[in-house]
Amino acid sequence: MRPIDPRVRRQWRIEALAGSGFTLAIGVIALLTASLSRLWTAVLLIGLGALIVAGPQALVELRYRYWRYGMGADTLVLEYGVWTHRQSMTPYFRVQNVDVSQGPLERWLGLKRLTIRTASAFTDATIPGLDAAEAENLRLLILERAGRDAAV
Amino acid sequence: MQPFDGAPPPQMPPPPEAPDWKRLHLVSPILNSLSSSLRFWPVLLVAVVNQGGALLGIILLGVLLAALGVEILQYLRFDYRMAGTTLIVRSGVLVRRTRTVPADRVQQVSRNEKLRHRLFGVAELSVEVAGAGTEPEVKLSVVNTAEAERIRVRLQDARRKVGTAPPEPDHIVYRQPNRSLLLWAIFTSPLFTIPAVGAGLGALSDAIDLERAWGWLPEGGQLWFLAAAGMLGLVAATAINLARFYDMRLMQADADLRLDYGLLTRHRLELPSERIQALVLKLSPAGRLSGTVGVTVHNASSAGEATASHLPAIPRFDRDALLDRLVPGINVEAEVSGHPPAALRRSLIRWTWPVAAVTLAIWAGSQNVWGGLLLLALGPAAALGARAWRVLGHGETTDVVVSRRGAIRDHTAVIRKARVQSVSVVANWFQRRRRLATLRIQVAQPLGNVSIRDMDAADAVDLARRLSLENHGRPT
Structure with a gap:
């Protein structure tokens, strides 16, 4: 089993910061329309704001530590999740198509995301944070192992 | 005198397959425009409630003419043909679309004959392939019944491999008893009759003055009127349920299963046996009262015909015999074992x-x-x-995995191992503390996902590995 690229931590941190910033912005707007009569309320809210920012940042490291993927002889295996551990196994011959995608942040960091699709929409097989060259290699390898059988 | 001095007459080569494209039946635009006009029933209802006589006539005529115009255009731009083992359909008024369906990819062929179709001797034929959409891949709405049968047989023949034995004649393998269907219909109806009657009366009270309308009733008559309305609703709902699934027969047609049912709308469903992904058995409170169990046969068809391959009222004593027909050798009760304390x-x-x-x-x-x-x-x-917890359980045979769950309604899924697409083992913090995990088995749509909840974590990982590795030979 292999870890994903460490650069993905930077991507997740930025995404988490954007999410926290949005939540905080809504909170600040709500606060500006209300009046703070007591000091402890203000302290509590500042603490909550700090938690909203720091919590997801702390989770990024844990999330990265738990992410593993492995290319078995017949099956792609993924393991991830902090609170809920997930281990998913997808046989190659069930593959309908392989998607490789890259968002603006991933483009900046030189990362790609690989998704395997089967006949079931519930198949859980997306590997984030792959080095761009590694994602292309994996794509070719999976397609080669998928063969040409009817997958349904 | 024998020609050619008694030699046998020369065999004429079979005529080449007519390459002509065929159109739908001529009544298609009329029937389809009537169907699409019915979608505007809320507009008509508003016009009726507001007693708009002339306006109602104009709206009705306008809707009908517009629908007919669209349907005539679609009819003129729709044709199809069977080319070898492939069904090709061309359609689209503004955007032209050619769809090619190879026979060996067909998951299901269904033929529906609604009452209005039967008046004209036509049928609606849907050909479904695997996919996550809600519409069939090809819908021929409508062709005459002989043509529908011809296409069905052609698709069935095309699927049969060259050199295999000729098809056996169809024979009934199971017939749903009408008595159990009636009991099921009676016990199921109150579930939706009572809310429907309530909602109907609510809507009526908004539209008309109930006090005035009920003026003719004697003192206390309103209660009797409501009781009679409820009873009438119950009888109507029972009749609808009964008519929908009336005379249900499961037939073996060569290697395929065929399901025929319906009184007013007659459905005929072809289910290639090798395409069956899973069976789902549901035992509801109504089923317990009527002594029946519902069985749904799932394949990977894309259309929203989830209820089409549903046998709603199988007597419980017939269940095992029917399951044995669908998945030979399966004995659900024997296979399932409970989960840890x-x-x-x-x-x-x-x-x-x-x-x-x-x-x-x-x-x-x-x-x-x-x-x-x-x-x-x-x-x-x-x-x-x-x-x-007592109901919760799972089990397996060489060919299938069985998952059972439920508290009020028992739900048992029998999944063919050869059809498993992928698996995942999920364990949250609470489950990990107790060494438990949930196994999720993914099969093709529309069933999608079957969960075996709270099984022993080591067993879950072991079963997941076997399910993902055992099939790597290739699909059967």
Whole structure:
């Protein structure tokens, strides 16, 4: 089993910061329309704001530590999740198509995301944070192992 | 005199297959425009309620003419043909579309004959392939019944491999008893009749002055009127249920299964046996009362015909015989074993915490001691939690995995191992503390996902590995 690229931590941190910033912005707007009569309320809210920012940042490291993927002889295996551990196994011959995608942040960091699709929409097989060259290699390898059988 | 001095007459080569494209039946635009006009029933209802006589006529005529115009255009731009083992369909007024369906990819062929179709001797034929959409890949709406049968046979023949034995004649393998269907219909109907009658009366009271309308009824007559309306609704709902699934027959047609049913709308469904992904058995409270169990046969068809391959009222004593026809050698009860005692605690918590939370919220909100009486509901909730644990179980044979769950309605899924697309083992923090995990088995749409909840974590990983590795040979 292999870890994903460490650069993905930077991507997740930025995404988490954007999410926290949005939540905080809504909170600040709500606060500006209300009046703070007591000091402890203000302290509590500042603490909550700090938690909203720091919590997801702390989770990024844990999330990265738990992410593993492995290319078995017949099956792609993924393991991830902090609170809920997930281990998913997808046989190659069930593959309908392989998607490789890259968002603006991933483009900046030189990362790609690989998704395997089967006949079931519930198949859980997306590997984030792959080095761009590694994602292309994996794509070719999976397609080669998928063969040409009817997958349904 | 024999020609050619008694030599046998030369065999004429079979005429080449007519390459002509065929159109739908001529009545298609009329029938389809009537169907699409019916979609505008809320507009018509508003016009009727507002007593707009002339306006109603204009709206009705306008809708009908517009629908007819669209349907005529679509009819003129729609044609199809069978080319070898492939069905090709061209359609589209503005955007032209050519769809090619190879026979060996067909998951299901269904033929529907609604009452209006039967008046003209036509049928609607749907050909479905695997996919996540909600519409069939090809819908021929409508062709005459002989043509529908010809296409069905051509697709069936094309699927049969060259050199295999000729098809056996169709024979009935199971016939759903009408008595059990009637009992099921009677016990199921109140579930939706009572809310429907209530909603109908509510809507009526908004539209008309009930006090005035009921003026002609004697003192206390309103209650009798309501009771009669409820009874009439119940009888109507029972009749609808009965007519929908009337005379259901499961037939073996060569290697395929065929399901025929319906009184007014007659459905005929071809299910290639090798395409069956899973069976789902449901035992509802209505089923317990009527002694029946519902069985749904799932393949990977894309269309929203989930109820089409549903046998709603199989007598429980017939269940095993029917299952044996669908998945030879399966004995559901024998295969399933229960889950560890650690799962009991989770089941109890899962059923009781919503009651406790609601009670606490009400008590905190109102500070009313009587709110605490809700805690009495904890008893039944705990009983349901305990039953959910007793029902919970899984098992496997060489060919299938069985998952069973439910507290009020028992749900048993029988999944063919050869059709498993992928698997995942999921364990949250609470489950990990008790060495439990949930195994999720993914099969093709529309069933999608079957979960085996709270099984032993090591067993879950072991079963997941076997399911993903055993099939790597290739699909059967």
